[in-house]
Amino acid sequence: MGEVILTMKGIDKSFPGVRALDKVDLEVRKGEVLALMGENGAGKSTLMKVLTGIYTRDAGTITYEGREVTYHNPREAQADGIVIVHQELNMMGHLTVAQNIFIGREFKKGPFIDDAKMNEEAKKLFERLNIHIDPRATMSDLTVGMQQMCEIAKAISHDAKVIIFDEPSAALTETEIDRLFEIIRSLREQQMGIVYISHRMDEIKRITDRVTVMRDGAYVGTLITNECTKDDIINMMVGRVIYEDPKTESQVPEDAPVVLKVDHLNAGRMVRDVSFELRKGEILGFAGLMGAGRTETLRAVFGADPKESGDIYLNGKKIQIKTPQDAVNAGIGYLSEDRKRYGVVLQKTITENSTLACLGQYVKGPFIDGKKERKAAKKYVELLKTKTPGVDQLVMNLSGGNQQKVVVAKWLVNNCDILIFDEPTRGIDVGAKQEIYELMNKLVKEEGKSIIMISSEMTEILRMSDRVVVMCEGRKTGEMDISDVTQEKIMHMATMRD
Amino acid sequence: MEKIKNNKFVKIVGFNRLVLMGVIVLLYILFAVLTPILHSGATFVSYERIMSALNYAYFIGFMALGVTFVIATGGIDFSVGPVMFASALISGFCLTKYNIPLPVCLLISLLVGLLFGVLNGYFVAYRFLPSFITSMASMQIAKGIGSVFTKTQSVTWPGSGSANSWYRYLVKWNNIPTGFILLCLVAVICAVVLHKTKAGRYMLCIGSNKEAVRLSGVNTKKWEMLAYVICGLLVGIAAIFYVGAYTTVQPGLGDTFNNEAIAACVMGGTSMAGGLASILGAVIGAVIVALMQEGILAMGFTISYQYVLTGLIVLAAVTADIMSRKRKN
């Protein structure tokens, strides 16, 4: 393990109303892979954005190669050899692979761009990384995994000394991850400093040398990977020893009727011949990697996207769902993973959002019955314990967890029997998560609802589901009762390919 | 300041609307002072000038009300001016050349507006075209149809005193500005529709977040299209008030009114980003636009200045809206 190349010390960063980073320290050495760990919202990405100049820090110092630096934008950081491989893909789909890799520093021949040379250089780069991609291919034609590889190639081509991987494996297949690790190892041998952000424990153990843990925007500590156990890291991450208990057996009675049956559903590349059943009072977990087609499947069931073929039965009766309207009329509600875009109308009040799905029931003659609708909104604010000064509050001003409750209220006001939760706790802080879980349990036990829950968090799947469906690349690769489920089985099924 | 803002009356009318009303007064004083200085022999303070400004405010006002619905859904309608002219031309031609009874002609005017609303609404809501390009295309179609129908002749509606001229009482009756009363009446109806009915609620929500509304099981296409249809209908009404005030319509014109109608909306606090709309603001905005036009002409400037000013006003209003949104996020 080499000398220290990058030190961040006492970094503070606040956003209006939130202290995102609180005196955070980080130290990266040459020729090592440093894991940066923490739960969602722990501040990992924010810290890296401060480093590369996307955000300006409020306090603290950054020392790189012995001198103090401040970058104002990613370009400055890049020029100095600090590059970041982003979590969300940053590709220009209309351009070719080589054009993407060399964007911003094209080779030129006279006044013109030398595309031939760029293709050649890209090819050399790919050979060095042992990747097989045609540099002339149009970016939008590649798979997500291949695009990720291009992103890495682009980062490396910058003569990088420090490379930051921001959850690179989320969308990758098993073989692609193996390939990625080979690349990372070879980069380590070339004496680069590597920061690897992830919350997959097995990966951390496989590839990293040290682990720095963050929690709620603060630095918790650094461990040597070989000298610690998974539990040590988890304890530091969650700040408490008890990790959530998994459900051991299904809570659904044997004779519970099937409320929803989906038969041989096909919808585009991401939904291939998917069938499943949902029983009354059940929480059916949908597990799998990002991009496995779970969201696509349930959006198609809900009528948000068009289907090619397949039947849907509600309480044993075949129904047609062509639009979300049909689904809502059938008593199905969908809670998107991206609440702000697909769930709530941010600039409107809680009342307006609550009655959005069934405004027809809240009219008197031609007019909206304001009193009645506020009463309904109030009822569910109380029932769901939504934290708000009142029902006239704009949804924009609520926290993520409370926004989620407004979406739940919308479907309960409409008296939906089947609720589809897509990543119900994404972007919600730890305390509020607990409340959402309790709420879901209450819905199935006391209100007689049935829930389909898509989740990429293993603990969430293990803790909430009565039964688990696993998907991979648009196909259902497994289905188990919770009593049979192990993490290993799910991972195995989630990476099961033809 | 906070105290003023929390006053009940201020809250209902809206602080910005009150400021705008103040702007009307200030503009009036400004023009009253400047007109004699810049244009010797001219005065601004007269009943005729007020009536003349109001004549302009009516049709701009009706169009602005219509555009408010469209902007509320997050769209835009650049076709209102030429469509208004097409309505006035076609119905006027029916009246003067084909001797169709006046009430029927007034209905034809509404119908033409409505049809263009349907055209815009269909392509925007059901065919997913950007609203600005759709409405610009229908603007060309409106200009062309107006010309084709009248064989490129201007149309003059019956003047006061002649037969079939009662429609002019809609605008002015015995020196009483009936048009203003009717404008306010229609504005009240619009406000009720926008803020108190299901249709209005859905339109505003579509403007804020269309996908979320769709995923709530609402037929967004239908409601989005309805906004354009309402707009078309109001443009048809605007046409009646235009001829009621000026009687003569020429083919191939009208696109400068688009900007004035849009300017009236955005000045009044309707956000181009959608989801936030003010009917009262649109009416006040229309009065300001009309007053500006009257003042600019009274001071001896050409109408070109009005074009430049309207452009700058819209630019400033939209910039202000975007800046305040950015600050909030």
Added chain:
Amino acid sequence: MNKEKGGFLQKIDLQKVVIISVLIILTVFFSIASPAFRKYTTIVTLFGYMYYILLMAIGVTFPLITGGVDLSIGTGLVCYSIVGSYLINHQDMPIWVGILATLALGTAMGAFNGFVVSVLELPPFITTLCTMMIARGLGSILAGGLTGVWPAAGTEGGWVRSVFRMTLPGGTIIPIGMIWMLILIVIMSLVLTKTRVGRYTIAIGSNREALRLSGVRVVKWHVIAYMISGFFAGLAALAYGWTFTTITPGTGAGFELDAIGAAIIGGTSMTGGKGSIVGTFLGVLLISLLKTGLPNVGLQANWQQIITGIVLILAVTIDMMRSRKR
């Protein structure tokens, strides 16, 4: 992979093939239907129509590829041409000053549009709608409401009249403007496909944020795309002033729609990231052909506006159907 790429190429070609076939069919149709259309002068008229639309269309292709639009080019064109000729006729400036002023005004307007769109982040259509309005008034204000007239053939500076159409001693008119157009098409195709300006224009339309994170100064290139549009509106102003006798203040609204329509017919997508100059050229040919051909079969000028509107809606509908499929 390669197979897919081949399919993609085929699709592009297919679109061009369709336009070219439509062009041929229309030409044949007009030629059969109208003897007047078969004359040589038709080509002269057609090209006369085409120059300014083509120049605007080449320019506006750039903002369109960024995912924006430039509506100010139509009234802008008239404004620049009037001001340029006003300087020559009424301020006794040499002709080259008038020409430079025309181009400079256009470029400045483009820079302003670009600034508002990329720095203040206003929607492009609102921004350029406002400048469209401003340009409309500005032309008359700056030139005192006078009609614009560029020097006539035979007078001082009359050479401008033969830049686009050369009259031979026998009276035959040669539309040499077409040569300049072809040269410009080649140059701008190279700019779009082989230079940074073009590369970044496409990248902005494809994924502006990704380009920014790659360390490219997005604002600069975004402004340049609009400046190209403004500069070409300036060139179009010259072409318009030099081929037609007078320029009336306050006109020009609607010209931009011909240009935008042509670009979209030619395969430039309203959603950004995609477009080609050759495609735009074919689109302009189609629109100009309709404009010159239709009067010959009895549809007068009024119908042309209706045709413009319908063609525009159709082109955008097809574009939207295609981009939604992806």
